[in-house]
Amino acid sequence: xxxxxxxxxxxxxxxxxxxxxxxxxxxxxxxxxxxxxxxxxxxxxxxxxxxxxxxxxxxxxxxxxxxxxxxxxxxxxxxxxxxxxxxxxxxxxxxxxxxxxxxxxxxxxxxxxxxxxxxxxxxxxxxxxxxxxxxxxxxxxxxxxxxxxxxxxxxxxxxxxxxxxxxxxxxxxxxxxxxxxxxxxxxxxxxxxxxxxxxxxxxxxxxxxxxxxxxxxxxxxxxxxxxxxxxxxxxxxxxxxxxxxxxxxxxxxxxxxxxxxxxxxxxxxxxxxxxxxxxxxxxxxxxxxxxxxxxxxxxxxxxxxxxxxxxxxxxxxxxxxxxxxxxxxxxxxxxxxxxxxxxxxxxxxxxxxxxxxxxxxxxxxxxxxxxxxx
Amino acid sequence: xxxxxxxxxxxxxxxxxxxxxxxxxxxxxxxxxxxxxxxxxxxxxxxxxxxxxxxxxxxxxxxxxxxxxxxxxxxxxxxxxxxxxxxxxxxxxxxxxxxxxxxxxxxxxxxxxxxxxxxxxxxxxxxxxxxxxxxxxxxxxxxxxxxxxxxxxxxxxxxxxxxxxxxxxxxxxxxxxxxxxxxxxxxxxxxxxxxxxxxxxxxxxxxxxxxxxxxxxxxxxxxxxxxxxxxxxxxxxxxxxxxxxxxxxxxxxxxxxxxxxxxxxxxxxxxxxxxxxxxxxxxxxxxxxxxxxxxxxxxxxxxxxxxxxxxxxxxxxxxxxxxxxxxxxxxxxxxxxxxxxxxxxxxxxxxxxxxxxxxxxxxxxxx
Numbered sequence: 244x245x246x247x248x249x250x251x252x253x254x255x256x257x258x259x260x261x262x263x264x265x266x267x268x269x270x271x272x273x274x275x276x277x278x279x280x281x282x283x284x285x286x287x288x289x290x291x292x293x294x295x296x297x298x299x300x301x302x303x304x305x306x307x308x309x310x311x312x313x314x315x316x317x318x319x320x321x322x323x324x325x326x327x328x329x330x331x332x333x334x335x336x337x338x339x340x341x342x343x344x345x346x347x348x349x350x351x352x353x354x355x356x357x358x359x360x361x362x363x364x365x366x367x368x369x370x371x372x373x374x375x376x377x378x379x380x381x382x383x384x385x386x387x388x389x390x391x392x393x394x395x396x397x398x399x400x401x402x403x404x405x406x407x408x409x410x411x412x413x414x415x416x417x418x419x420x421x422x423x424x425x426x427x428x429x430x431x432x433x434x435x436x437x438x439x440x441x442x443x444x445x446x447x448x449x450x451x452x453x454x455x456x457x458x459x460x461x462x463x464x465x466x467x468x469x470x471x472x473x474x475x476x477x478x479x480x481x482x483x484x485x486x487x488x489x490x491x492x493x494x495x496x497x498x499x500x501x502x503x504x505x506x507x508x509x510x511x512x513x514x515x516x517x518x519x520x521x522x523x524x525x526x527x528x529x530x531x532x533x534x535x536x537x538x539x540x541x542x543x544x545x546x547x548x549x550x551x552x553x554x555x556x557x558x559x560x561x562x563x564x565x566x567x568x569x570x571x572x573x574x575x576x577x578x579x580x581x582x583x584x585x586x587x588x589x590x591x592x593x594x595x596x597x598x599x600x601x602x603x604x605x606x607x608x609x610x611x612x613x614x615x616x617x
Numbered sequence: 618x619x620x621x622x623x624x625x626x627x628x629x630x631x632x633x634x635x636x637x638x639x640x641x642x643x644x645x646x647x648x649x650x651x652x653x654x655x656x657x658x659x660x661x662x663x664x665x666x667x668x669x670x671x672x673x674x675x676x677x678x679x680x681x682x683x684x685x686x687x688x689x690x691x692x693x694x695x696x697x698x699x700x701x702x703x704x705x706x707x708x709x710x711x712x713x714x715x716x717x718x719x720x721x722x723x724x725x726x727x728x729x730x731x732x733x734x735x736x737x738x739x740x741x742x743x744x745x746x747x748x749x750x751x752x753x754x755x756x757x758x759x760x761x762x763x764x765x766x767x768x769x770x771x772x773x774x775x776x777x778x779x780x781x782x783x784x785x786x787x788x789x790x791x792x793x794x795x796x797x798x799x800x801x802x803x804x805x806x807x808x809x810x811x812x813x814x815x816x817x818x819x820x821x822x823x824x825x826x827x828x829x830x831x832x833x834x835x836x837x838x839x840x841x842x843x844x845x846x847x848x849x850x851x852x853x854x855x856x857x858x859x860x861x862x863x864x865x866x867x868x869x870x871x872x873x874x875x876x877x878x879x880x881x882x883x884x885x886x887x888x889x890x891x892x893x894x895x896x897x898x899x900x901x902x903x904x905x906x907x908x909x910x911x912x913x914x915x916x917x918x919x920x921x922x923x924x925x926x927x928x929x930x931x932x933x934x935x936x937x938x939x940x941x942x943x944x945x946x947x948x949x950x951x952x953x954x955x956x957x958x959x960x961x962x963x964x965x966x967x968x969x970x971x972x973x974x975x976x977x978x979x980x981x982x983x984x
Contacts, residue, residue, distance in 0.1 A: 302744055549739060549813075
């Protein structure tokens, strides 16, 4: 296929909803799939918002939103309507262009990640042969939007938040990318669909250490508890989006949830065998796994307090990074030296190794609690 | 290349999620590190001390409720202790026992709030706080049973208490007291072994023994620093010398010690309530006092161990129906004087945790 005179073979659209002889074959497919993906993301974000509020209420012995619609299902709709008819306040001394652009810069890459996520066998917008590399590259751009918001708002809380986000996200990129390489080594491909197809055993078993590193690093990437420093409610009030209201704030809010969905889907794809599963249709399996991962994230949020900025950085550089290197080394040796070994043997070895490594590493960072003498 | 940097001033408060009301701190920051702190208070000043001069002695009780609104019962008690000292009144035994039970329940309730808000300041998204609220709610139900109020009790009277406890109170109290240690232990398992809580609270915000004494800090802040000082033991009032209980103290004086001291004090309060329930005598709940109380000329300082520290009322009488002067020794305010020493040099995140660990109530700071 050629676009603008260039040969772009990897850009193939799967799961034909339209007859191939439709006018502008490629482009009509493309547009329809973009609409589907966008609708999916926004609907999922609304679903996630409802889901998170309901689930976290259970942790907090509350009921949660239950007034609008059955089980409060329409609560996000009401919220969106409310937020869209609010006044859009632009403070006096903001950097107007940066202030205006920041929400767009934040949301677009967050949605672009979904272009390569396989929702079912081959059902992705494009099956890039460098899918996972594309995700690593794109997902960091959202941060630029948050930094722009923090800088452009002319607010000290926002500025502190911007400062924190740069330090934090740049640090966590490294263990994040290194843990993904472990998966890529086992799968032998960078394509997201290819990685799913390679998982006869879910990679969470083959790569338990990699999974833990990826999970923690991605929590830090998307600023969820305990790494939610850039919007630390008790310290810097709301962080980078403090001066935003109305539609622009809605975009930031959506970005946050889009990113949470993105990491849930990526974890599902990389470690939980994506759409694979018996009996149920693949899309359903995919959604079940995504919601399971998201529940784990909510659980963490409902339980843990927040770390301090130096502890967050220390955790990335002293804990996650060495572990990620060790994981990469172990994986590399297993792939190169014993390519014919049964995968179940590797599963057993890796689980034991991970447990030993994590216990050993946490010993070094232990803070012991003791009793107050009476 | 050396970058040119400069410090900037950040206003934390009066409207800020972590300032527990309308307290304000002007923080001078170098990046994340605090260089200087200037506390600003008075946003909630209602002139309670001045108002008292225009009111009779019994009328003032209702205003003491509004000082530390998370511990109204102990405020009541401190005030009536001071007035009784001034006028030479002795409350009946049953009333003293009821006061002790109420004050210890109030202490548990106040400590629950203190620990819950501390964890909220550490960034735990409301969960611990809401569990604390659940337990506090049961205490409020007990108070509701006794005096019909949930926040401003106005329960203590000069020379007694306003009304006797209803029949169903003691069984309800017993049931609650039996369930509470289990709850506190459950909570402890969740938090005292949590690595993030430990790393955020241990060796952070250390107030040394000497500084704590120099700042005349009191209550859990002082005891967290390792000073064994509790008015209930040091200068026993009411019937406290009849109960067996320990005074928990910390060793380092960091946030964690203050937190642990509060948890241990809840256990001690439970022990005191148990003993008070067993010993509770029958009889009058109100001493005979004149209809119009005119204490003799003179002055008196009555103090008790409030949940937040030494709570004292200083009264001067000119022989009329109204106090000539009323002064409150608010533990929140006195404990806050150590704030600058604790905050300079730490990061913003720790500042909020330290502030939370001091456990202030702005109603009492500003009065």
